Amino acid sequence: MKTCRLxxxxxxxxxxxxxxxxxxxERQGYREATDEEIAELCVVNTCTxxxxxxxxxxxxxxxLARQNPGTRTLVMGCYATRDPRAVAKLPSVAEVITDKRELPDILARHGIYDDLPGISRFPGRKRAYVKLQDGCILKxxxxxIPQVRPGLNSRSPEEIEAEVRRLxxxxxxxxxxxxxHIGHYGVDTTRGRSGKPPFRLWHLIQRLDRIPGDWRMRLSSIEAAEMDDDFIA
Structure with missing residues (x-):
């Protein structure tokens, strides 16, 4: 079985x-390498x-290059986006992913064919994260962060609900x-579209709250100014 380290x-x-x-x-047959094994593929998700x-x-x-000789390293995340040339010069780096929309194509170049439909679990954790949106338009x-994650990209409520149910x-x-910037969830999907009712964060919370079961949801962070009457109601 092929081995990886993330x-x-x-x-x-x-x-x-x-x-x-x-x-x-995992769907393509990889398993995470033990401490004693050399990983064939490494993935580093960076911060800047x-x-x-x-x-x-x-x-x-x-x-990782020292500990896993001969490995291929895929580098993603905000530092990879901000300074891809510097990242590409580091040892064992095979790909620098600057746009996550290209991730399926980049993985395919390494024999990993997957459309990344979402997640189903967070191993070893009682809590799980659900990503609602990407990007920030503040200055x-x-x-x-607005330079390395520009624009807004909200996931559909249907996709989010399906992921919540899987988790x-x-x-x-x-x-x-x-x-x-979860306070801007839905801004990109309703802005400038006349006749389409808005679907913002508070609408999403109401929808998810209708999922039965003994569970709770939390917001990772939100600006106080975005807690308006509609949200509190």
């Missing part, structure tokens, strides 16, 4: 996206929110709704 740096969204890749690899994130990302990639002077069926009883 390392995640950074936020809850990165943890979700790594799990997305992990399940795709601080300079420490950049440095730690480089350190992990070099360490905060102190934050680099509940896997035994998770607490789900954390996460994203880069």
């Amino acid at each position: 390392v995640t740096l950074g936020c809850k969204v990165n943890q979700y996206e790594t799990q997305l890749v992990r399940e795709a690899l 929110v601080t300079s420490n994130g950049d440095s730690r990302s480089r350190q992990v990639i070099r360490q 905060c002077s102190y934050c680099i 509940l069926d896997s035994g998770h009883q607490e789900l954390i709704l996460t994203g880069i």
Whole structure:
């Protein structure tokens, strides 16, 4: 059986996206290597929110190359997007993924054919993350994230609900709704579309709340200004 090793740096969204890749690899016959084994394929999901994130990302990639001679390393995440040339020069790096929409095609180049339909579990965790959206359109002077995750991309409520049901069926009883800017969930799908009723975060929460069972959902973070009367109601 083919072996792999996955390392995640950074936020809850990165943890979700790594799990997305992990399940795709498992469907293609990969298993995670033990500490004593050399992994044929490594995946590093990087962070760039601080300079420490950049440095730690480089350190992990070099360490994996030393510990897994001959491995192919796929590098994704915010540092890979911000400085792909620097990442490409690191040892064992076979692909630098700067746009996650290209992930299925890039995986296919390495013999991993999967349409990444979502996740079904978070191994070893009672809580599971559900990614609602990606991207940020704010221009905060102190934050680099809008540059490496620009625009807004909200998942459909149908896709999210199906994923929530899979996670509940896997035994998770607490789900954390996460994203880069979840307060802007649905903005991109309703903006400028006359006649289409808006479907925002509070509508999604109401929909998910109708799923039966003894479980709870949490919001990873949201701006106070986005907690309007509709949300609280």
